[in-house]
Amino acid sequence: MRQIFNGVYKINGKLATENLAPGFRVYDEKLIRQKGEEYRIWDPLRSKLAAAIENGLKEFPLNRNSNVLYLGASSGTTASHIADICSNGLVYCIESSKRMMRELIPVTMKKTNMIPILADARRPREYFSKIGRVEVIYQDVAQPNQAEILLRNSEEFQPGNAMFAIKARSIDSIRKPKDIFREEIDKLKERFQILQIIDLNPYDKDHVLVNLKAK
Ligand SMILES: C[S@@+](CC[C@H](N)C(=O)[O-])C[C@H]1O[C@@H](n2cnc3c(N)ncnc32)[C@H](O)[C@@H]1O
Structure with a gap:
């Protein structure tokens, strides 16, 4: 067994x-x-996030x-693996689907540093009061306006780092994924420094994970 990042092992x-x-x-x-x-195999x-690590993620923003x-x-x-890694921290889990929330709640009863919140990530003001300080935003929502959602949440929560999964097909199923990724990432440049863009192929087709640091 060897440790490759804080709380992540091979x-x-x-x-x-x-x-x-x-x-x-x-x-x-x-x-x-x-x-x-x-240990839980990831x-x-x-x-x-596991796919990004396998594909060469260089800087890992999470710690205990x-x-x-x-x-x-x-x-x-x-989120449950992130909860394992951030064992002294809290993982606020925003999910808008009631069906998924029904599956998430039993997980959060066991992993007590996960806080389930049924809410729409497009409206951070609605859950702002339920959440304390966060150092990192991890975003993986299948929505057409993914960059705007991250920017809106970053404005409210002022994280030092963000990890952003972009699914090209949720934005446009016809245009080239490469063009979509560039456009989405360009929207973030004012607020974030782009540390790395990781193609998630072959684990996830037409997805990238973008590692970001606040400017
Ligand atoms: C690709 S799945 C996430 C998979 C998860 N991140 C994982 O790795 O275990 C996308 C999730 O985003 C949720 N979602 C979509 N739109 C949302 C929104 N506006 N606010 C909150 N969650 C949303 C969906 O219900 C779905 O569960």
């Missing part, structure tokens, strides 16, 4: 995080015991104490 060639709720699985991931601790086919605003938490696959 075990037998596979990514893993230390399980904050030993014995509990979020999405049928494999659990492995090493040196008296339990599947890059199920998580864009980070508080994270997670936009588009779905049933908690990636």
